[in-house]
Amino acid sequence: MTRLKETRAAMFLIAPALTVLAVVIGYPIIRAIYLSFQANKSFNPKTGFFEEGGFAGFEHYIYWLTQRCASPTDPSGYTTCAPGVLATDFWPAIRITLFFAVVTVTLETILGFWMATVMNREFRGRGLLRAAVLVPWAIPTAVTAKLWQFIFAPQGIINALLGTDIAWTTDPWAARTAVIIADVWKTTPFMALLILAGLQMIPKDVYEAARVDGANRWQIFTKITLPLVRPALMVAVLFRTLDALRMYDLPLIMISSSSNSPTATISMLVVEDMRQNNFNSASALSTLIFLLIFAVAFVMIKFLGADVRGSSRQPSTPPAPQEDEVSSASPLVVDRAVLAAADTTRGGI
Template identity: 60%
Template sequence: MTTATPPAPPRPKDVTEAGRASLEANRRRITRTSYALLAPTIVVMAVIVGYPIVLSVINSFQADARLDPATGFFVTGGFTGLTNYAHWLLQQCSTPAGTAACAQGNLGASFWTATFNTFFFTVITVALETVIGLWMAIIMNRNFRFRGLLRAAVLVPWAIPTAVTAKLFLFIFATAGIINALLGIEVIWGADLWASRFAIIIADTWKTTPFMALLILAGLQLIPEDTYEAARMDGATTVQQFFRITLPLLRPALVVAVLFRTLDALRMYDLPAILTGGGGGRGDATTTLSILVVREIQNTAVNSAAALSTITFLIVFGVAFLFIRVLGANLTGGEKKSKKVAGVR
C-alpha cells in the first residue's frame, strides 16, 4: 500500500512572486474601474468647460465685424493675431477721445483699472472674511446651548442669492438709507469713488463670510480635543493653544477656504453690477474684469471680449497656481516624507 506524499510547501520566493502578480492584477483592475467611472465626468467637463475655453481662445485671435470706410459696408473679421490682446494690455490715453476721457477721469473701458478693482476687492474681502470667519467658526465649535440654531442662522446670508443681497444693500446704502440715518451722514455711496468701493466690500463680506466660517468649522472639528487637554495640563494659555495648536492644525482647511474664496472673488460680477453698475465716483470705480467682459459683449465686440476673457482666465489660473505653490506646499509634506523613508528602507 502506497501513501500519498503531501505537496511540498511553496518556497518564499514563489509566494512573493505570486503575491506581486496578484497585486499588479488587482491594481490594473482598479485603474480600469476608476477610468470607467471618471469617463462620463471627463466627457461632460470637456463639453461644458473645455470646448468654450478653446473656442474663446480661437475667437480672441479674430477681428470683430467693423464698418469698412471705403465701401460703407460691414465686413467680417479675420485673423488679427495679438491685436485684441494689445488693445487691452497696451491700453492708454493716446487717442484724442481717450485723452478727453482720461482728463475727465471717465475712461470706462480701462483694463488696468478693472484689474486693480478686481484685485483690490479680492484682497480686502478675502482677508476680512478669513478673520471674521475664523472668529465665527471658533465660537460655533464650542459646546453651548442652541449651538445648532446659531449655525443655521449664520448660514442665512450665504443662502440668500447674490442678486437679492445686492438689492438689499442698494436700499441700505441709498442716500436716505439706513447707513446714512444711523451714522448721521449724507454720503452718496453710489457716486463717491471710495464709498462705492467700500459698499461693495461690506456687502460681499456680509454675504460670503458664512461660507468661510463653514469651511473653517469643518477643519476645527478634525482637531482632537485630547490635544487641547494635554496643552492645558502643561500650562499652555488660550493664546498659546491658538497659535501653537489651532492654527498649525487648521492650516489645510484655511488654505482650501482661502483658495476657493480667492478664485470666486476674482470672478466677481453680479454684486458690483447690480449695486453700483460698475460705476461710482467715476465711470469705472467699481468695474471688475467680469463686468468689462460683459460690456464688450453688449457692444457686440465678441472677439475682443474673448481676448479679455482669456486674459482673465490666465490671471485666475496664475493666482491659483502661485497660491498652491506658496501656501499649499506643505500640505503633502507628510506624504513626500513617507515616500522618502520608504525609499531609504
Template identity: 65%
Template sequence: MATELGPTPVKEPASGGTPIHHGPKGVGEDNAIASQGKWASWLLAPTIVALGIVIVYPIISAIVMSFQKDAGLDPVTGLFTEGGPAGFSNYTNWLFQQCAAPGGGTVACPPGTLGSQFWSATGTTFYFTIVTVTLETILGFWMAIIMARTFRGRSLVRAAVLVPWAIPTAVTAQLWLFIFAFEGIGNKLFNTTILWTGSEIPARWAVIIADTWKTTPFMALLILAGLQMIPAEVYEAAKVDGASAWQRFRMITLPLVKPALMVAILFRTLDALRMFDLPYILTEGSNNTTTLSILVVNQIRQGFNSAAALSTITFIIIFIVAFIFVRFLGANVVEQQTGAGKGKK
C-alpha cells in the same frame, strides 16, 4: 500631477488600494487595477465628455477667437472693416491700451473706451479680492471659534450663518442697495449722510460690505470644520503645560487648521477674482467698481473677439493666482480632497 502630492497619500485600509505608481508590483494587483480602470473610464466618461463640451470647447474657441479681428464699423473712420487674423492686437489692446488707428497702425486708446479701462479694472478686481478675502478670513475665523464653543443656542447660530449664504447674490445686491440708499436704514442707523453709490470710496465699500456679509458664513463653516478636526486632548495637554490662550491659538489652532484655512482662502480668492453680480447690480460698475468680469460683459456687444481676448487674460490671471496658492502657499486642494490629509491629523 501625482508628484505634486508629496508624500504617499495615506488611504483608509478598507478600500485596500494605494495610488498607482509606476514600477514593479504584483501581477494580480495589476489585473485588479486594469479591471477597475476599465470600470472607472466608463463611469467617468459621461462627466468628462460633458465638461469637455461645456468648458474645454469654450476655452479653446475663446483662444481661437481672441486672435481674430472683430468685423464691424470702425469707430474712427466709420468704414466697415472686415474680420481676419489679428495677431496679438486684441491682447495689446487690453494690456498696452493700443487701439486701432484710422490709417492702420495703433494709437493709445482714448480715455473712456473700454480698452483704456483694463488696468483700472484689474486694480479694482484685486482691491476687492484682497480686502474682502482678508475681512472674511478674520471675521470667519472669529465666527468659527465662537461656533466651536459649547453654549446654549449654538445650533441657532450655526443655522443663522447659513441665511446670508442661501440668499442669491442678485437679491443680496438689491437688499444692500436699499440699505445703502440715501434715505435708507444704513445712513439712519449710523447717523451718516453718505451718498453710498455716488463716489469711489463709499461705492467700493458698499460692495465690500455686501460681499463680506454674503460670503463670511461660507468661510466660517469651512474653518469651523477644520477646527473640529483638532482633538480636544491637544488643548487639554497644552493647558496642563501652562500654555496661555494666545499660545494655544498660535501654536495649536493655527498650524492644525492651516490646511483647511488655506483651501477656504483659495476658494474665496478665486471666487472674488471673478466677482460680477454685486458690483454689476449694486453700483453698475460706476465709480471705479468695474471688475474684469464686468469689463468682459461690457465688451461682448462691442466685439466678441476682443472680449474673448479679455476673458482669456482674466482666465490666465485667475489661473496664475490659483497656481501660486497651490504651489507656494500650500493650499493643496487635491490632497485635502482625496483624504490624504487624514494621515496628518
C-alpha cells in the same frame, strides 16, 4: 497584472464623467481662446455688410494691455486709444478687482475664523446659530445687492443712523467701502463654514493634553489650532479669492453698470464689450481673466500650501522646536501639536 486591470477598470468608469467635463468646461475655454485671435466684425463698404475680420493675431491682447487702437488714418498702424474707449478702463478695473479681492478675503478670513471658533464650542442652541449664520450666504447676490443699495441710499439707514450725508453710491471710496461691506456680510458665512469643518477635525484630546501641560489660550491657538486648521483655512482662502476675482453683480447692481465707475471690475468690462458686439475682443479679455485666476491659484497651491487634493507635503520627521518655542510653551505641548498636525494633514481636510 491585477493593478493594470484595476487601472483600466477605473479609467473606464470615469471616462463618461471626463467626457462631460471636457465638453462642458474644455470646449468653452478652447472656443474663447480661438475667438480671441479673430478680428471683430466690421463694416465692408464694398459689400455694404458687416463681415468677419479673419485672423487678428494678438491685436485684441494689445488693445487691452497697452490701450492701443487701430489708427483711423493708417489701417496697419496703431495709436493711443481716445478717452472713453473701453480699453482705457482695463488697468483701473484690474486694480479695483485686486483691491476688492485682497480686502474682502482678508476681512472674511478674520471674521470667518472668529465665527467658526464660536460655532465650534459646545453650547445650547449651537445648531440654530449655525443655521442662522448661513442665511446671508443663501440669499441670491442680486437680492443682497438691492438690499444694501437701499441701506446705503442717500436717505438710507446708514446715513440716518450715523447722522451723516455720505454719497455712498457716487463718492469713489465711499462706494468701494459699501461694496466691501456688502460682500463681507454675504460671503463671511462661507468662510466660516469651511473653517468650521477644519476645526471639527481637530482631536479634542490634543487640547486636553495642552491644558494639562499648562499651555495658555494663546499658546493653544498658535501651536495647535492654527497648524491643524491650516489646510482647511488655505482652501477656504483659495476658493474665496478665486470667487472675488470674478466679482460682477454686486458692484453692478449696488453702484453702477458703467465701465468707468469707481467700483467697475474686470468682469464688468467683458459684459460691456459683449454688449457692444465685440465678442472676439471680449473673448481675449476673458482669456486674460482666466490667466490671472490661474496664476493666483497656482501661487496659492504651490507656495502658500492650499492643498486642494487633500495630500500632505509635510516632512516625515517633525522639525525640532526652536529655542524660543521651548521657552514659551512646554516641550510636550509643542511635540504633541506638531505630531498631531502632521498626522491630521496627511488625511487632508
